[in-house]
Amino acid sequence: MSAPASVRVRPFAGHLWTLSGQLRAALAPPPVPAARPWTTLLEDPVAGRVRLGGLLGGPPEADRLLLLVHGLGGSVASPYLRTAARAAAAAGFATLRLDLRGADRRGEDYHHAGLTADLEAALASSGVAHFERIFLLGYSLGGHLVLRYLTEAPDPRVRAGAAVCAPLDLAAGADAIDAPARWPYRRYLLGHLNEIYAAVAARRPVPVPVARARRVRRIREWDDLVVAPRFGFRDAADYYARMSVGPRLGALRRPALLVSARHDPMVPAATLAGAFASRPPGLEWRWSERGGHVHFPASLDLGLPGPAGLEGQVLGWLHAHA
Numbered sequence: 001m002s003a004p005a006s007v008r009v010r011p012f013a014g015h016l017w018t019l020s021g022q023l024r025a026a027l028a029p030p031p032v033p034a035a036r037p038w039t040t041l042l043e044d045p046v047a048g049r050v051r052l053g054g055l056l057g058g059p060p061e062a063d064r065l066l067l068l069v070h071g072l073g074g075s076v077a078s079p080y081l082r083t084a085a086r087a088a089a090a091a092g093f094a095t096l097r098l099d100l101r102g103a104d105r106r107g108e109d110y111h112h113a114g115l116t117a118d119l120e121a122a123l124a125s126s127g128v129a130h131f132e133r134i135f136l137l138g139y140s141l142g143g144h145l146v147l148r149y150l151t152e153a154p155d156p157r158v159r160a161g162a163a164v165c166a167p168l169d170l171a172a173g174a175d176a177i178d179a180p181a182r183w184p185y186r187r188y189l190l191g192h193l194n195e196i197y198a199a200v201a202a203r204r205p206v207p208v209p210v211a212r213a214r215r216v217r218r219i220r221e222w223d224d225l226v227v228a229p230r231f232g233f234r235d236a237a238d239y240y241a242r243m244s245v246g247p248r249l250g251a252l253r254r255p256a257l258l259v260s261a262r263h264d265p266m267v268p269a270a271t272l273a274g275a276f277a278s279r280p281p282g283l284e285w286r287w288s289e290r291g292g293h294v295h296f297p298a299s300l301d302l303g304l305p306g307p308a309g310l311e312g313q314v315l316g317w318l319h320a321h322a
Contacts (some may be wrong), residue, residue: 014292021295025079032082033057033089038096040125045232047109047204050101052121056128057085064322065131066093066315067122069199071140071294072113073192077101080164081293087311091319095188098122100142100294107199112227113141113170118148122154135318136161139294140267144168144245147258151251152251160321162257162314165267165294168246171237172271178218183291185266190216191210197226206230246274247322252282257317259286259302259310266293284317 004303035057044050055076058066066088070078076097085095100118102110111118123134134157138146143163150161167173177186194214201210207229216222223236249256261268269287279285286302296310306316 003049012263013290014261014265017261017263017290017292017295017297018265019292020305021292022079029308030079030082030086032085033095035085035095035097038125038127041123042121042129044109044117050108051106052099052101052108052118053104053106054096054122055085056094056096058089059092062094063131064093064094064133064135065128066095066135066318067119067136068095068097069119069136069138069142069146070098070100070103071142073189073196074139074142075099078139080233080303083261084137084139084311087309087315091315093135093315096122096128100145102196102200105195105199105266107201107203109202110193110196110226110230112223112231112239112243113144113167114148114245115231116145116152119149120155123158132157133322134158137164137314137318137322138162138166139164140166143258144170147252147256148243148245148248149256150256151245151248152253154253156252158258160191160255160318163257164259164310164314164316165260165261165264166245166258167267167270168244169240169274170244172274173267174219174223174236174240176204176271177266178220182265186217186219189219190222193222193226246272249280249283252280255282255284255321257284257286257304257314259288259314261293261296264291264293 016231035055038054038056068081081097103164136146143166146161149165150263188225198210208225220236228235228239300310302313304313304317306312
């Protein structure tokens, strides 16, 4: 999607959208519909039994479920998930806001960008067995996870999935966020990752001491020291090569929507270049000239069915695939 020729948008506007959106959410957290705690268990070959948690809510009569997946360092409390849950309830969807392993800071384990086992376990749980139609919506790294899940063997009830501001090339994304000018975002992410890691370290052995992890200053270094050894990758480069969804998009098993911001400061458009050279037939890709990382104007129109705004547009697209 391109901006009208009369509109001039400067790249720094992406930073303003991102930071102002985070500030507004911190000062006035979006209201959210009533929800009840949800939990399930999965067996991990290394960590053993891992508990996943989340919040299940929405209209009690709903027969369709929207699984909401947060980004790196996020949780069910992330403002964008709260906003999506409210919009989904208004549109008649039940929602499961999923805490990926570790997101609840209870030390069960920690996750990575290709760990679709968490999505599989959530959808296989008894708590969502009665839903006849399931849709997925992931933000940032959660969007990457949704897209990767849709290239594997999704639950037969899954109709479609959407990703917002998702990276497609993990190596390019890590290099971009590790650039000196992006240190505020990097510091924010590493702060949350260290909280999760410290909670795990209090319960069981971890690849490096917590004190060493806290000295990490780059995402690639974190993935080298923390993620790769835990999940059997040789190093961060091996992790990125094996888990990046970009090269796998041609294998999508369900319709997928990707919404990207042209001036996203955390997932720069340049890092997506390799993927949009050839559009996979199962992927609908919409760009916005306005907006930042997971924050967009309330008037956003992507040319999709549904009301204006990110959630209205995405939910309209998902509803069309019901």
